[in-house]
Amino acid sequence: MLKKRIxxxxxxxxxxxxxxxxxxxxxxxxxxxxxxxFYSDNGADELVFYDITAxxxxxxxxxxxxxxxxxxxxxxxxxxxxxxxxxxxxxxLKCGADxxxxxxxxxxxKTLIRKAAERYGSQxxxxxxxxxxxxxxxxxxxxxxxxxxxxDAKEWIKYCVGEGAGEVVLNSIDTDGVKGGFDIEMLNEVxxxxxxxxxxxxxxxxxxxxxxxxxxxxxxxxxxxxxxFHYKEIAIPDLKRALFxxxxxxxx
Amino acid sequence: MLGIIDYGVGNLFSLxxxxxxxxxxxxxxxxxxxxxxxxxxxxxxxxxxGDAVEKLRRTGLFDAIKREAASGxxxxxxxxxxxxxxxxxxxxxxxxxxxxxxxxxxxISEVIPAGYKxxxxxxxxxxxxxxxxxxxxxxxxxxYFVHSxxxxxxxxxxxxxxxxxxxxxAVADKNVMGxxxxxxxxxxxxxxxxxxxxxxxx
Numbered sequence: 522m523l524k525k526r527i528x529x530x531x532x533x534x535x536x537x538x539x540x541x542x543x544x545x546x547x548x549x550x551x552x553x554x555x556x557x558x559f560y561s562d563n564g565a566d567e568l569v570f571y572d573i574t575a576x577x578x579x580x581x582x583x584x585x586x587x588x589x590x591x592x593x594x595x596x597x598x599x600x601x602x603x604x605x606x607x608x609x610x611x612x613x614l615k616c617g618a619d620x621x622x623x624x625x626x627x628x629x630x631k632t633l634i635r636k637a638a639e640r641y642g643s644q645x646x647x648x649x650x651x652x653x654x655x656x657x658x659x660x661x662x663x664x665x666x667x668x669x670x671x672x673d674a675k676e677w678i679k680y681c682v683g684e685g686a687g688e689v690v691l692n693s694i695d696t697d698g699v700k701g702g703f704d705i706e707m708l709n710e711v712x713x714x715x716x717x718x719x720x721x722x723x724x725x726x727x728x729x730x731x732x733x734x735x736x737x738x739x740x741x742x743x744x745x746x747x748x749x750f751h752y753k754e755i756a757i758p759d760l761k762r763a764l765f766x767x768x769x770x771x772x773x
Numbered sequence: 774m775l776g777i778i779d780y781g782v783g784n785l786f787s788l789x790x791x792x793x794x795x796x797x798x799x800x801x802x803x804x805x806x807x808x809x810x811x812x813x814x815x816x817x818x819x820x821x822x823g824d825a826v827e828k829l830r831r832t833g834l835f836d837a838i839k840r841e842a843a844s845g846x847x848x849x850x851x852x853x854x855x856x857x858x859x860x861x862x863x864x865x866x867x868x869x870x871x872x873x874x875x876x877x878x879x880x881i882s883e884v885i886p887a888g889y890k891x892x893x894x895x896x897x898x899x900x901x902x903x904x905x906x907x908x909x910x911x912x913x914x915x916x917y918f919v920h921s922x923x924x925x926x927x928x929x930x931x932x933x934x935x936x937x938x939x940x941x942x943a944v945a946d947k948n949v950m951g952x953x954x955x956x957x958x959x960x961x962x963x964x965x966x967x968x969x970x971x972x973x974x975x
Binding site for chain 2: 566617645687717718
């Protein structure tokens with residue numbers, strides 16, 4: 522039986538892992554290569570790396586970090602952050618990424634997903650969206666959660682999957698960093714009927730939050746979190762054991 | 774010396790790194806001539822079956838692989854590389870494969886129940902028969918899959934994974950072996966399978 526996945530997310534800036542609270546106030550906490558190895562040894566099913574540097578220099582450091590991770594960690598690696606062109610796909614895939622996650626880049630260029638899926642295959646293309654409640658609906662936000670794009674989240678995700686995105690990461694801006702649980706309502710509303718895997722992100726604060734996620738959001742294939750793992754508030758082996766004992770299929 | 778077939782599809786970075794991590798010396802092989810110099814062959818692959826076979830044919834590797842297989846050299850196909858070992862595939866038309874493993878490759882949508890997502894992506898448990906490739910495995914071990922097609926009508930299945938239906942996860946006929954999952958992305962379990970392949974006879 523296919524297992525539900527637990528995915529730590531590593532935001533990397535200037536070669537270090539950071540985690541912001543509601544996308545603001547980042548603080549450096551660890552060496553990404555070391556942290557990736559630690560997570561892989563401790564049951565992480567996959568790793569997501571977000572490059573949150575903007576400079577060319579930062580980008581070069583990031584690809585070097587990625588390469589070093591891919592040389593030592595043998596679980597799936599997804600890379601996102603600053604992906605705007607096919608050249609960006611190429612750059613991170615050559616460094617060992619298995620999947621590439623696009624967010625603002627797909628909003629800026631509505632053909633990016635199709636072009637990438639045609640060249641690298643759908644299994645390689647992940648659409649990541651930052652979603653926020655707005656005027657009684659769910660909207661997609663761009664630029665790291667700062668701009669309201671005016672796009673309806675459900676329509677957007679449907680469009681992206683139709684264009685060839687093979688996986689969806691949904692990050693709730695409303696619950697991100699709050700540690701009060703995943704955004705169950707948003708997840709069910711936006712991706713309840715999708716035919717591709719869905720990774721839920723934003724709001725994990727406790728083991729129970731993950732249990733609720735997988736029980737109440739049948740479309741969720743994976744739970745993604747950062748700070749609760751980075752600050753060792755939740756140990757992944759303990760989390761997976763608890764999920765397993767709650768009847769949720771886990772790789773133990 | 775192990776040779777990884779490099780015919781211009783997909784990303785071989787992880788495969789190379791994972792082999793290096795278990796101490797296996799690997800070289801990239803992009804021509805028929807190079808194939809004779811290695812004593813073990815890994816055939817990777819992502820993308821579409823027809824394109825991949827066409828690329829193998831264009832480089833002369835298609836016939837060379839068949840020749841080496843007939844000579845008894847151990848071969849491991851991974852993902853699309855495993856599918857290419859079969860006689861034919863029904864992905865976007867009917868395409869002939871290497872024919873080293875009996876059977877054909879068909880869409881998983883034909884066998885999995887409604888409501889199951891396609892592709893089959895993620896970690897799934899291997900239900901395996903005793904085989905040298907699995908000598909380090911224990912019951913319940915999981916590996917990482919990403920695929921929409923699967924091998925069927927095949928007498929050489931040595932492992933399956935349950936995705937609403939048992940999907941072929943690995944095949945073997947003497948020196949010709951293949952796995953649908955990605956051992957290079959399956960953590961310690963995957964590395965143990967690569968190690969076991971490096972230790973098979975030949």
